[in-house]
Amino acid sequence: QVQLVESGGGLVQAGDSLRLSCGVSGHTFSVYAMGWFRQPPGKAREFVAAISWSEENTIYAPGLEDRITISKDNADNTVHLQLDSLKPEDTATYSCATTTHVYSSQWINPAKYNYWGQGTQVTVSS
Numbered sequence: 001q002v003q004l005v006e007s008g009g010g011l012v013q014a015g016d017s018l019r020l021s022c023g024v025s026g027h028t029f030s031v032y033a034m035g036w037f038r039q040p041p042g043k044a045r046e047f048v049a050a051i052s053w054s055e056e057n058t059i060y061a062p063g064l065e066d067r068i069t070i071s072k073d074n075a076d077n078t079v080h081l082q083l084d085s086l087k088p089e090d091t092a093t094y095s096c097a098t099t100t101h102v103y104s105s106q107w108i109n110p111a112k113y114n115y116w117g118q119g120t121q122v123t124v125s126s
Contacts, residue, residue: 002026002098002115009094009120012086016124020081022096022117028053031098034079035107036070038092038122048094049081050107059104086124095119 008020022034035050049070051058058070069082079096097113099106106112 002028002031004096004098004115004117006094006096006117006120009122011123011125014087014124014126016086017082017084018086018122020083020094020096020120020122022079022081024077024079024098028077030100032100032102033057033098033104033107034070034072035097035099035110035113036079036081036094037097037110038090038094039119040089040092045095045110047108047110050099050104051079052104057104059107061108083122086122088124088126091123093119093121 003025005023031053033050033052036048037045038048039045047061049060051070055072067084071080096117098115099113101112
């Protein structure tokens with residue numbers, strides 16, 4: 001079992017930045033990579049970014065890579081998602097998840113993740 005707890009969401013204005021965090025605990029030896037996904041109101045969940053547990057590999061959703069950075073803090077097993085130059089269309093519930101899949105090509109698929117956090121809401125006003 002792996003437990004995930006997200007934090008850092010909130011209500012911000014367009015152009016602001018936010019840093020989301022995902023605390024990971026439990027059987028972390030089974031985790032190969034961590035991903036961030038978001039679900040805008042009334043829309044499907046979409047991939048944002050992922051990082052391997054070893055931090056050797058990171059991938060980003062096309063179109064977002066200029067404004068987001070994923071990183072991992074080994075000291076406390078926390079994965080961060082830095083969101084810059086936020087836009088109203090970034091409004092969504094952001095969730096982190098773990099996967100045991102080795103190939104980064106699979107990390108964009110939410111069905112390849114086995115544990116999920118409860119999500120944190122990000123709302124960007126214009």
